[in-house]
Amino acid sequence: MSFPFWSGNQAEQDRLQYALQAAQIGTWNLDVSRQQVWWDERCQELYGLRGQDVVSYQQLLASIYEDDRPRMEQAIQAALEPSSTGYYDVQFRTSTTQTVDGQPRWLHAQGRAYVDVRGAAYRLSGVVRDITAQVQTRQQLEISKARFRSLVANSPTATVLFVGPQIVIDSVNKPMLRIWGKDESVMGQPVHEVMPELAGQPFLDLLRRVYDTGESYHQAETRARVVVEGQWQESWFNFAYNPVYAPDGSIYGVLNTATDVTAQVVALRASEQRYRRLSEELEQRVNQRTQELNLANQDLKRSNENLQQFAYIASHDLQEPLRKIQSFGDLVLRQTAAPLDDQSRFMLQRMVEAGNRMSALVNDLLTFSRVKTRQEAFKQVSLQKIMARVLDTLDLAIEQTGASIHLQALPRVNGDEMQLGQLFQNLLSNSLKFAAGDRTPVISITVGEQERATLPPDVVPSGHAERFHRIGVVDNGIGFDTKYLDRIFQVFQRLHGKNQYTGTGIGLAICQRVVENHGGAITAQSQPGQGSTFIVYLPVP
Structure with a gap:
């Protein structure tokens, strides 16, 4: 449509019309004398009167929501008054158009009155635009504010709602007012004016940062200094600043909660x-106590050294008379001029056998005492070479029993060659000694690796390694009942009589001491008549 009161050329009128359409703004003109309104298509759409380029003033009023008509008429009459500024600005609802949810459409009309030479208004021209979304957002915001005010007022925790970039106190509850030493008159004022003592403390900057960025801030046991009844008061708080959002997603405030933890902090x-x-x-x-323990350890070290020296001397001193008993007994048995009667020969043989057992016991005790309980000068050694020497030492016993030995490739470990040799010699000797009489001995040496976390619950290495070589000595001998598992590793403990199987009952105790000295562990699995498996765990270097 063209503008009936437009004084410019058609090109300028077209450009203006295009700009208004792009902005979705309608234009209108009220002829005061004729009481008629000329408007464009956008106005017709907004008022719900499509296809009517010209309507009467009464028809226009009829399209306005009934409750809003008086306000609109008053705004028009005020603009037409000669003594007024002539400007027209009013917001209202329409009764002829609705939103998709059935609510009245909100419009914002603005215009200006034009007067003749006598000062009488003859025309009122202006624009109108749809502000329904803005009004609804504002209404929702007010609802949100009311809800937050209710939450603030009823919260048992000290709470305040700040709004706007000036950090104005919108609502505050009594617990927070008690902390501040203020009353409700502070509402509606910027917090920096109400509490100037916060200058130089971090709170004002933190509030502005939360308002600007939308990032919450939480802090525990923070010191705050406020003026209460004219006196500085220092307290500690757990506090939080959380942004509060409007329905359109913009930040309109910051919710502050605080808990006084002064008593707890003190x-x-x-x-x-x-x-x-x-x-x-x-x-x-x-x-x-450490000094006392150091002294005690020094005393214990001296005691252990004296004990080892005593064991060596005692074994040496015991060996000499034992050798004489054995030597003289053998001589008497072989060189006596007069033949010995059967009883004398039996007693003499018992004496020689007892001396042999005593000698073996002294040798084993000496070996046990020499296995130290701590690592000294350990180095990488080859278990493959150590096992080869052990098999060479036991070659005669292997040949006599007809045993079959199956050996996997053994790894290198950190340790003492002599002690590790004693370990595997004792284990293989046991397998040969306790062979079943009805079958040829078969001994297998198996090798693997295992993580500490996967070790059986009853296997507790003495060291702190995380990976272990798992070396098994498996035989098909007479086996034993595993209820005696703890007993077999103790000194002088035997599961069989000394007349059945030779030995001193110290060999497995030596094995356990060697393994523990190397930071590992030893255990066994067996069933009577089903053979035995002794498992040695040694740390992987």
């Missing part, structure tokens, strides 16, 4: 001071 600091004193006292006691 008590905690007193407790920390008390524990600090106790810690110092405990440290002194530990140092004193």
Whole structure:
């Protein structure tokens, strides 16, 4: 449509029309004398009167929501008054158009009155636009504010709602007012004016940062200094700043909650001071006890050295008379001029056998005492070479029993060659000694690796390694009942009589001491008549 009161050329009128359409703004003109309204298609759409380029003033009023008509008429009459500025600005609802959810459409009309030479208004021209979305957003925001105000007022926690970039106190509850030492008159004022003592403290900057960025901020046991009844008061708080969003997603405020933890902080600091004193006292006691333990360890070390020296001397001194008993007994048995009667010969043989057993026992005790309980000068050694020497040492026993030995490739470990040789010699000797009489001995040496976390619950290595070589000595001998598992690794413990099987009952105790000395562990699996498996765990270097 063309503008009946437009004084410019058609090109300028077209450009203006295009701009208004792009902005979805309608234009209208009220002829005061004729009481008629000329408007464009956008206006017709907004008022719900499509296809009517010209309508009467009464027809226009009829399209306005009934409750809003008086306000609109008053705005028009005020603009037409000669004494007024002539400007027209009003918001209202239409009764002829609705939104998709059935609500009245909100419009915002603005215009200006034009007067003749006598000062009488003859025309009112202006624009109108749809503000339904803005009004609904504003209404939802007010609902949200009301809800937050209710939450703030009824919260048992000290709470305040700040709004706007000036951080204005919108609503605050009594617990927060008590902390501030203020009353409800602070509402509606910027917090920096109400509490100027916050300058130089971090709170105002934090509030503005949360408002600007939308990032929440939480802090525990934070010190705050406020003026209460004219006196500075220092307290500690757990507090939180959380952004509050409008329905359109913009931030319109910050919700602040605070919990006074002054009593807890003071008590905690007193407790920390008390524990600090106790810690110092405990440290002194530990140092004193450490000195006492060092002295005790030195005494124990001397005692162990004396014990080892005694064991060596005792075994040496015992060996000499034992050798004489054995030698003289053998001589008497072989060189006596007069033949010995059967009883004398039996008693003499018992004496020689007892001497042999005593000699073996002394040798084993000496070996057991020499296996130290700590690692000294360990180096990488080849278990393959150690096993080869052991098999060479046991060659005669293997040949006599007809045993079959199956050996996998053995790894290198950190350890002592002599002790590890003693370990595997004792294990193989046991397999040969306790062979079943009805079958040829078969001994297998198996090798694998295992993580500490997967070890059986009853296997507890003495060291701290995380990976272990798992070396098994498997035989098909007479076996044993595993209820005696703990007993077989103790000194002088035997499961069979000495007349059935030779030995001193010290061999497996030596094995356990060697393995523990190397940071590992040893265990066994067996069933009577089904053979035995002794498993050695040694740390992977």
